[in-house]
Amino acid sequence: MSDDKKLPTRAENFSDWYNELVLRSELADYSPVRGCMVIRPHGYGVWERMQRALDDMFKATGHVNAYFPLFIPESFLSKEAEHVEGFAPECAVVTHGGGKLLEERLVVRPTSETIIYSMFAKWVQSYRDLPLLYNQWANVVRWEMRTRLFLRTMEFLWQEGHTAHVTHDEAEHETRKMLGVYRTFMEAYMAMPVITGLKTDSEKFAGALRTYSCEAMMQDNKALQAGTSHNLGQNFAKAFDLKFQTEQGTEAFAWNTSWGVSTRMVGGLVMTHGDDAGLRLTPKLTPIQVVIVPIYKTDDERAATIEAAKRISDELGSFTRPDHERIRVHVDERVGIKPGAKYYHWELRGIPLRLEIGPRDLAAASGMLVRRDTREKRPIAWDALRAELPIVLQQIQDDMLAAARARMEAHTIRERISYDRFKEIMAGDGAFVYAGWNGDPAVEARVKEETKATIRCIPDAEFRSQVAPTTCMVTGEPAKFEVLWARSY
Amino acid sequence: MSDDKKLPTRAENFSDWYNELVLRSELADYSPVRGCMVIRPHGYGVWERMQRALDDMFKATGHVNAYFPLFIPESFLSKEAEHVEGFAPECAVVTHGGGKLLEERLVVRPTSETIIYSMFAKWVQSYRDLPLLYNQWANVVRWEMRTRLFLRTMEFLWQEGHTAHVTHDEAEHETRKMLGVYRTFMEAYMAMPVITGLKTDSEKFAGALRTYSCEAMMQDNKALQAGTSHNLGQNFAKAFDLKFQTEQGTEAFAWNTSWGVSTRMVGGLVMTHGDDAGLRLTPKLTPIQVVIVPIYKTDDERAATIEAAKRISDELGSFTRPDHERIRVHVDERVGIKPGAKYYHWELRGIPLRLEIGPRDLAAASGMLVRRDTREKRPIAWDALRAELPIVLQQIQDDMLAAARARMEAHTIRERISYDRFKEIMAGDGAFVYAGWNGDPAVEARVKEETKATIRCIPDAEFRSQVAPTTCMVTGEPAKFEVLWARSY
16 A cells, blocks of 8 residues: 555544554554454554563463363354343354364354353362463354454454452452452553443343453544453353362352453554544554664765664664663665655654754764654754653653553543533534433433443442433433443444 | 372382372372373473573574464465375364364364475565574474373473475485484483483384484483484475475475474473472572571571571572572462471472571571482582582582483493394383394384384484494394384483
8 A cells, every 4th residue: 555645634524534543554454354354464463562561461460371162053152141142143054163063152252251260160169279361362163243453343352361269359359459450551551541340231241240441542532442351250150060179178169250452453553643644643552663764865865874773773772781771674675766755654654753864963962853743843862862762752652651641631531511412512523521310221222222331330439420420311310320321332 | 189199109109109299299180081180380491491592502503483373274284295104193173163064074183293384385486585493392293092190291382493495415414413412401401311302203203314312221221212302304394385496596405303392201201300208499490499498496497597598588689690590499488387297398390409597506607418319418608609509500400310311321231232132122121222123114013012112213323333233133144223122201
């Protein structure tokens, strides 16, 4: 795809902007299989860094990785009644294998509760075998009618945590802990602030007791559910006979949790930070942190600037200096492409810093450093790079989070508004609206029908208003909960 | 599964020994889906370390990771004639999705040449876009009738490299380079010596010009094909119209390579090094390098030995000393289990080193260090651990490779033997037999029929005999090649 064509702006059409940007920045591409995408190296590089950071956090909280089969016997899915109702319509089904019709159809996993808890049941005998704290990195398939790159694809990559505990409270603690891990990751790595809270019954995971989620605001003021953590209660333990002998010698069913985040987060990163010139990747997740663009007219100048660029790149990227963080640097040596076109190329791809080195910079041993997020420019001496770049990168990371947080706050409505006003807002620019709700699912359904907005969550205490709403925004009846309304992906 | 039951010995029944060991060491387990296995945390921990090491080597040789869809339209598979003939009988087929019969059936990828080269065709216009050096970590499915944990399972995890080049020679160079990467990995990390060489036409990959492989000898003297690297020529480029404009302005088809290794390597590690007491994992791949077993009678002794063990573990496992390699240490704090049972537990799981710390060791600030591979014991002072453990671990790594190499050499026959003698050997203990071959596939087929042995490869020069065989072992006709015969997995 050519870099020349101009990207649609966010204001013109946010959805077109997103689709075009994902394609043109080479994060992903459409595939010959309807609804499945190809994750290209630039997008996969972001995902790899997400994986590494999360995996380290999972291990630091005592979890181990394992791998369970892609295929699930169709009968397994049916063992938990709500679960099968939720997932069966979305399943891809294998009916033939090795040239023969199968006796039992196999479902391509849409999620792995059933197969994993059937194995846990085999491994767990006593309370001494608990807790089991497992995680799996895997692909899953959910048959979707309307797909969008990263946000909703038939196949996606994710991690799914699955744990088993002796008590309800321990499972609840785990559910909340992992939600906290997700929030930390999203804020510290993605620079994407989130609201955490409890899902209403109509939005919870099929088979869960309680579902918690992280909700982030995209630049079109719609919410993206970026991660979920479920307290599954004993529903799956009962379905799969996951029992253990208690310390008192009695028998009890285990308590389970599951929690997951997926490649959808890459879409969240794009829609949180991208601008009309392209992606803006965070320093912690970008495959390349600094791109060096040599500027030259003659062959001699080319040789000299590239030689300097490579020397700097080797020094910054070296593993041999344990006293400094290693920086991911790329030198753009492509021939026959003007510096301006190179700037455009790397801006589109969201690289946080550009260092320009021209012939006159050689004698001064300096270059021009340009930030992608603010477009701020300043000269910098080569021998200051080692010390200053980590500081600048952290500054960019912090500034991006602050900017995203300010944007979310600016489009959050906390004052009590009428349902008519709410309808206007949802029909217009949209917003995160905090409001009272009487707890009636029929009200939830009506609002969704009338405005396309849904209750994203019953926010955790720290996000709730200082003065709780007393009445339901829709019915005027007494409010049972303060909830967060928004249109969503 | 209880640790108490005795493992079958290798001499009694190598196959039973392998199956039982994989289960009882908790590397893997059978799953409810026929032919699919569950990789348990201990096995997945080994696989993760294999992945990390290989991934680093792929990146150091200029490759990038990407991800392509799990599903392949059935029509794609048919575009390369030999490829479909080889893979179609092994395919799992999705016929239903979202509750509906699909218009085109989808094959669950058995390998990804077809889908990847169809995308390459979309991305490549000019010679400037080449080479493309891609790798994918993924699950694949091949419908197998007789499965064995790790060695042959319906679904397995692997990496598949896929590259596109301007010339045949460049593709051939890449094919050989990645075979070399595999060999380096297998010898340096798995301590598993391999013979590299060219596959005969009857054994090459369906759709390839040439297939090279790494062949390792297991303890039953059978060969394990542990990795393959294919020069695909222009076969797939022609099938998927993967063309580019050359520097001269003409149009040409690209040259492709593909190469892969899988979770099968975990089985190779077990069968190369395991003994009658259990696994022997290499220091580079084991999840735990040193297990500390505290020995005590009283509660006070328990507290004191565990406290010492944890202090040592923290110090050795710390990231804060950049001047020393971090060591993976586990303290076995389980209560109600005798030291002897703990030794047995960790020997079964193949942990390279055990450090015993008893009450009398506390005053002396020392412990007893026991090697899993040689069972050698020696006292060691705590303050010597930091400096000595990396040396001991490297020594174990080197000794394991040397032992495996010596065993392979001891069961390799290089002198010229008669076909009758060959038949006796293959009916008995088996061996790697180097012999002349007239190049006739009919001879290959006859030997396989009569002895179950196959030509593992036409070995690379460094493995061939100093004096090349002049006659075919089977027919007595002039030999075209020296080949390596063995029974195999």
